[in-house]
Amino acid sequence: MAFDPATLTFDADGLLPAIAQDAESGEVLMLAWMNAEAVARTLSSGRVTYWSRSRQSFWIKGETSGHVQHLVEMRVDCDRDCLLVLVRQEGPACHTGRRSCFYTAIRDGDEVEIMAPEA
């Protein structure tokens, strides 16, 4: 069946969450948001493109930082309201310079930093 981004279920702002996962290591890198056009652009360009809620504009990941996400495969969940994008990540995914945005763990009730910024 041909895929049409318009058949996805978006929230009141026209967005859905997209989880970026390293296609090779399986590491979950980040979560950001896409609208239908960002989904279409990601598929057609092969470069993961989000919608920036703070800037209210398209956000081609890595366009300014160089930390590009090359699309390996896009997957849709059962409710069609969330995406999983398997990527080949150049450099760190997080704006803090860490590989993943999920670098804080909760251990024994405390916040513990488990990942340092890359050199």
Place this chain on the structure above:
Amino acid sequence: MAFDPATLTFDADGLLPAIAQDAESGEVLMLAWMNAEAVARTLSSGRVTYWSRSRQSFWIKGETSGHVQHLVEMRVDCDRDCLLVLVRQEGPACHTGRRSCFYTAIRDGDEVEIMAPEA
């Protein structure tokens, strides 16, 4: 630093997205939503507890299906508006009986089912 769920950033409905990942295989299983109390209950009980937006009630994953998610570790992202929960999943995570909710891939413009329901 002691972790306080109230320091997370929730949306207008008091929710944030939580990604469940198999702690052993790294497979991304599902995405659901938590409010501050669901975060606290997940940490205190060790059983992943979401907020069901459709039922407007707490949803202890597996409470009716038996497909429990045992918390291995909770992680917070850099913006503090998304969680990654590493879990030990009993049975399938998806209500369709599949291991993961992300069983539909987009390949060459078509939707392809890449995972069958478990027996």
